[in-house]
Amino acid sequence: MLRWFAEHGRRDLPWQTDPTPYRVWVSEIMLQQTQVATVIPYYSRFMERFPTVTALAKADLDAVLSHWSGLGYYSRARNLHEAAGLIVGEHNGAFPDTLDQAMALPGIGRSTAGAILALSKDQRHPILDGNCKRVLARYHAVPGWPGESGVAKRLWSHADAHTPDANVARYTQAIMDLGATVCTRTRPHCDVCPVADHCATGLTGTPEQFPGRRPKKIQPVKETRMLIVYSPDGSVLLERRPPAGIWGGLWSLPECATHEDPYEVCVQCFGLETASVDALPGFRHTFTHYHLDISPLTLAVTDDSTDIMERPDLLWAREADLEDRGLPAPVRRLLEDFFRMDESPCQERLTA
Ligand code: SF4
Incomplete structure (x- = not known):
């Protein structure tokens, strides 16, 4: 994975230059439910207007929401603003150093907290965002929809087992990139995948059957x-x-x-x-x-x-x-x- 990442990984995304906890945090929140290409211009404008956590904490909520307008899921922006206030008020302006403290902030779940600490501080934490779920469900042929707690538990356990003790930041970015560019939702490129030799569904030609779909519900x-x-x-x-x-x-x-x-x-x-x-x-x-x-x-x-x-x-x-x-x-x-x-x-x- 690391060899593949050195050659094929994405290393020029705006949040990868100077990956401070604040910059990585904002990117991780924007990337929830939103594609990288859509996020990039929003991220650049946001960082220009709110370059530090203190600037974000001091800003009017209206200004923050206007920089989010069009990205959708506005609770993300409200939580970001509230969390910035808590970081300034309770952590002297420094992003928390432990997983538990990071997860205590509004809008930050286990995977996001792990990704921020891994990518910005090289701390060892597994992550399980949408891309990782797909890679791990396929690699280990884990059946079922990841939204079900039993399935999520199995995937977390695989995520933890694969996370290395060293080079955590690079590994974390590598598995995200693999999911985004090789192990894609439809037509995964198993022929160029660095883990194809050991991938349960890649070997049987069934990756697109994993992960299981969310049970269909008729939307009111x-x-x-x-x-x-x-x-x-x-x-x-x-x-x-x-x-x-x-x-x-x-x-x-x-x-x-x-x-x-x-x-x-x-x-x-x-x-x-x-x-x-x-x-x-x-x-x-x-x-x-x-x-x-x-x-x-x-x-x-x-x-x-x-x-x-x-x-x-x-x-x-x-x-x-x-x-x-x-x-x-x-x-x-x-x-x-x-x-x-x-x-x-x-x-x-x-x-x-
Ligand atoms: S071999 Fe195919 S299914 Fe398996 S991880 Fe690689 S791209 Fe995904």
């Missing part, structure tokens, strides 16, 4: 109506979502259940009189556990009711304001389309 479908409430000066009302839950802490559009009257919602929730409701084309956004069918409605605020109550969770925003705010990607796209529509009511109002 939920519905919502998003209200694009625009003011006489052409700005749109944004509402900050509660800190916990889907899109927690992000700026989004007010929502209205399908059985509610959107005019009434505007009066009751924001004290705004609106007129001329129009429907825009609906679309589906898929979360891990359900689909959300979104029907956008535009509502024009009548000229004599432009004052919204002074609330920190409400904001009038123009198109230029969206960039610095943390918005869920589908809401950002919807608003960008709305502002740029040929006959956008905002354009009409701005030029009136």
Whole structure:
């Protein structure tokens, strides 16, 4: 593995130059559920804006979320920000030195903690991210879905047995790279694999049957109506979502259940009189556990009711304001389309 890594491993990823615990930590969190190619530009922008754990801890959550906008799974960004505060407050700004202390930080599980300490400090800890699960399940022909605790236990035990006492950082990067570039999800390249001679499923030509798939579940479908409430000066009302839950802490559009009257919602929730409701084309956004069918409605605020109550969770925003705010990607796209529509009511109002 190490010989293969020296020749074929990835050694020019941005977090591999100067692999401090902070830089490796941010990369590991971004790489959860996200491909390397997608992560690289986000990582570079994030590091430019928050170059140290202290800078991250001091930053406003909104600034952190806006640098995460488009990566999805926003609890990762909230946890990163909270953990940075704890590292500065409780560990004098230094990333914890032990697995248990690292795992006590929000958003850091056993595999992520192990990867950070192995890659940045060469400490001996096994890891079991998605790539390693696939390599180990195939190499040892471990049946079953790794999300089941019995299967995960077997894989952890194999991961531990393979982790060497020396060169841990290089071995850890090597097994990740092997999974990402050779032992790929479909059509693994067993012909060039450095461990093919001993791989149980490579030898029998059955690697794609491993690891077992997650049992299929039918995803429920939920519905919502998003209200694009625009003011006489052409700005749109944004509402900050509660800190916990889907899109927690992000700026989004007010929502209205399908059985509610959107005019009434505007009066009751924001004290705004609106007129001329129009429907825009609906679309589906898929979360891990359900689909959300979104029907956008535009509502024009009548000229004599432009004052919204002074609330920190409400904001009038123009198109230029969206960039610095943390918005869920589908809401950002919807608003960008709305502002740029040929006959956008905002354009009409701005030029009136
Ligand atoms: S031999 Fe094939 S299945 Fe086995 S680890 Fe290598 S690439 Fe994966």
